[in-house]
Amino acid sequence: MSESNVKFSEAEALHFHSRGRPGKIEIVASKPMATQRDLSLAYSPGVAVPVRAIAENPASAYDYTAKGNLVAVISNGTAILGLGNLGALASKPVMEGKAVLFKRFADVDSIDLELDTEDPQRFIDAVALLEPSFGGINLEDIAAPDCFVIEQTLRERMNIPVFHDDQHGTAIITAAGLINACLLTARELSAINVVVNGAGAAAIACTELIKAMGVRGDKVIMCDRSGVIHKGRDDLDQWKSAHAVETERRTLADALQGADVFLGLSAAGALKAEWVPAMAPRPIIFAMANPDPEITPPEAKAARPDAIVATGRSDYPNQVNNVLGFPFIFRGALDVRARAINDEMKIAAAEALARLAREPVPDEVSAAYGGQSPRFGADYIIPAPFDPRLLEVVPAAVAEAAMRSGVARLPIDNMAAYRQSLRARLNPTVSVLSLAYEAAKTSPKRVLFAEGEEKNVLRAAIAFKDGGLGTPVLVGRDEVYDHLRELGVDDPSGFEVLNSRNSPLVGRAVDHLYAKLQRRGFLRREIERLVNQDRNYFAAAMLALGEADAMITGTTRPFSQSLRQVQMVIGEESCAPFGINIVVGQNQTVLIADTAVTERPTAAELAAIAERSAAFARRMGQEPRVAFASYTTFGNPPGAHVGALREAVALLDSRQTDFEYEGEMSPDVALNHEMQRRFYPFSRLTGPANILIMPGLQSANLSAKLLRAVGGENVLGPYLVGMSLPVQIAPMTATATDLVTLAVLAAGEAERAKRA
Known part of the structure; x- marks a missing residue:
């Protein structure tokens, strides 16, 4: 349920997946592999030591291998997105994409596995044998009813979390929205009448979860292509029959009479506008068919202006987007080494998402809404997908639920410290860049x-x-x-x-x-x-x-x-323009300035660049810590060309600045706060620098281009600051993606100028 309104040509999609290294993922070593000694430690003979330790104590695999942060994304391709059964191999781009989302949103490492079988038992046997390799299993794009059998059997056989996202991811986000919609309409979950249209994997999972949360079974009517699923039907499988009810109603239109809630997980246009007026006052409509909903929000609002409406699309309010759930649910489950993802953990995730939507949004999310802060209400019952607080709030709630329900093998003693560690996993710049697109x-x-x-x-x-x-x-x-x-x-x-x-x-x-x-x-x-x-x-x-x-x-x-x-x-602003390169690491972003314009800036120019760079860093979600970079750190070794840097620091000392700065410092010291504390305890920086003001264009430009050559698309820019109108000048090596990012950032500057 994560369809968006983004369009692109087939040629662009193929180019994106094929350019450079084909595909979307690669394996990167987490330990140095530069010397023979490194290789000896990584493989033979050094690897024998952790092998023996794990043989003696299997739980130590979490200490000596990547198992504890590794999820397998597994499919047989029988239900790929909205495309149907196209086979295991055709599902690989989707599974790679899921792996990318795990890493991007929750720092979970993931490997995609495509199994070439439609036999549920062979699939089950293959996955069950993988338990030693992974900390969790994410099942994806498996057709019903096989997906029910596969997941249930694997949950019983395996001692690690098994989660079919097409079922439970949709259910959790839907449940979060339902909690808030009921709160806005003064309803109790135990009293609402719900109509579920659709009887596939997601529909049944949604129904089971809301029942577990307190919705009464006799108040839920489920419909399939043949109409209402009632106890008089003789064509029901075991999964549908579990939700059959005693009722005289036979059609969807009948079922909607007086209903408080419509949950649609079926097909486009399935909910007719003329049926909506028969629903209860202030109806709650979740039309989540992919890619087009059962009824569009404008149609639903025209029929019932008092309705609260959610869909699976990003071009309407209240998007039911699975990316709000699965990365963070696995993050919490992995961190407590959970044996399973149970109902308590799913409900905790839904409640955490619901609470987050009721809180004031941070500036990053506000920027994505054109400077308007979305507030909890009929058009904002589900958090924005790029809300940076998700990584702190949802995993913590899931971990706590795992501990309460007894499936956690590694309880967390200090939840405050755990939440802090979750915040440290997030690179705010990455979120801000994503929000810039929104x-x-x-x-x-x-x-x-x-x-x-x-x-x-x-x-x-x-x-x-x-x-x-x-x-x-x-x-x-x-x-x-x-x-x-x-x-x-x-x-x-x-x-x-x-x-x-x-x-x-x-x-x-x-x-x-x-x-x-x-x-x-x-x-x-x-x-x-x-x-x-x-x-x-x-x-x-x-x-x-x-x-x-x-x-x-x-x-x-x-x-x-x-x-x-x-x-x-085009004229310039009060200070000369300069260039900033953005070096995006996994958990940290460093800005380098000036990488593009002034060959040998004066002290006044360096101070101005520092001030403007600090403001730019704040727009990127960073609290600025500026270091004036040099080959010498506070005069060691002595240098003859540090006068301008020291004078720039003195100029900032004489001004009312609202950011941290220090210098002159070599980059290895500036970026290593432990080294600062050990050897230079007088340093005014409270953490590693995230802005390096370079002493001249030569060193800055060489550094940026070297990093770009090594780091590829993790180095953005240079981003031009200081022109009176929004202009961006790309490097000659820029990719199409680079150009789009520069265009988006330039458009953001235009919007800020408009609001100023």
């Missing part, structure tokens, strides 16, 4: 892509448009349409293209630039030639004239050349 959808902008004839730029523009992130405006010649068609765009005319040779806006661009440059030695015909022949001048003029909200360029020429051209058209 914010772009909320307040879409027009973004100029100045190099509109480049294939890489076009891929980014396609992704930007199809993702609902805004409107790309392509600057290029008429052949842009041919290139779009080659990239799989069915209707290239749907893209706006500005041709600097024949656009009716050329005259305005020339007038604007001539007025700006006529006293700097430029003749009008020179300006005309610049505008006609160079896309940067024309695009920048369009931005200055308000024809778009932001601009992206840089892939066809060096950064410095693009910046000079843009600066001729």
Whole structure:
């Protein structure tokens, strides 16, 4: 139930999965493997020591191997998303994707396994044999009714958590929303009348969970394709018959008479608008068919303006999204070495999610809603998927429930310390970048892509448009349409293209630039030639004239050349512009500045860069800790070129700053707080630095490019700060993904300027 409104071409999807290293996951060693000694410790003979320890005490496998943080995502491909039975091999991209979500949201390592069998017993036997390898089993995309047999049998045979997310993930998020919807409508779970439309895996799991939470069985009517599941039917399997009731009602329309709740896990359009008025006052409607709901929220609201409506889609309020559940449920289960994921743990997760939706949202989530803070109410009963508090709140609740219910083998003595450790697993920058994409959808902008004839730029523009992130405006010649068609765009005319040779806006661009440059030695015909022949001048003029909200360029020429051209058209803010590269680690993000503009900044410029970088870090979810980087740390070894750094620190000392800073420091000291405390106890930093202000462009640029070459897409930028209008200049090596991220961040700057 995590369908979104994001669209993309088939060509883009295939390119995403095939570029670079095919697929979405890789194995990375967690210990050094550089020397022969490392290899000897990792394998023979060093590995013999933990082998003997585990043989003597099997529980120590959690101490000496990755088992305790490793989940297998397993499928046979019999029910892949909404695509049906396409086989085990075809399910692999989905299972890899699930593994990525485990890592992204909860720092759980995951390996996908696709089993080529539709025989439930063979599947069960294969999975059961894997117990020594994994800390948990996530079953995925297995068709009903086999999924019930498989999960139940594996739960009985295995001594680690087994969880079929298609069933229980949907059920937990639905239950969280139902708790809050009942709270808003002054209902008790024990008193509500519920109609469940659909009798597949998710529908039965939802029904079982809400009954476990207090909904009375005789108040739940389940319907399948044949109508109401009642005790008089002789065509029911054991799973449907468990929810059969004594009733005279026979159709969905009959069942809805006076119903408080509709839970739809069936098919698009199954709930007719004319049936909704017969429901009880303030009805609760969860229309979760994938990809299109049983009834859309506008249709439901038109029929019953007092309804509370949820769907599985991100383009409507109250999205029932499984990513709110499974990563965090497994995180809590793994951390207490749970034997199973039981009803108590599922209910604890649902209640934790419900409580979180009732709390004021943090700034990161508010930004995703265009600066508006969503508040608990009819349109906000389920937390946002990128709420950074999820990783702290849900696993802690699940772990506590596991301990209370007796399935935890490693109880947690200090829950406060555990919650702190959960917070430490989260890299806030990653959440903020994700939320920036959501914010772009909320307040879409027009973004100029100045190099509109480049294939890489076009891929980014396609992704930007199809993702609902805004409107790309392509600057290029008429052949842009041919290139779009080659990239799989069915209707290239749907893209706006500005041709600097024949656009009716050329005259305005020339007038604007001539007025700006006529006293700097430029003749009008020179300006005309610049505008006609160079896309940067024309695009920048369009931005200055308000024809778009932001601009992206840089892939066809060096950064410095693009910046000079843009600066001729667009002015700067009070301080000179500079570049920030964002180095995104698993649990930490480090900003490096200035990586793009000033060759040898003065002390005043360094202090200004520090102040602006600190503000940028806060927008990225970080509490700034600035280190002025050098080859020397507080004069050791002595250096002749640290005067500007020390003077910059003195300048900040004389100002009212609201962030931590220190220097001069070598990067290894700046990023290692333990070393600071041991050798430099006078350091003013309370943790490792997350902003490195470099002494000059040469060291900064070399560092950023070296890290980019080694770290790949974990190094973003440079992000240009200090222009009077939102302009981003990408490196020539930028991928389409890099360009989309820069466009999203530029759009965010435009929105902030609008609200200022």
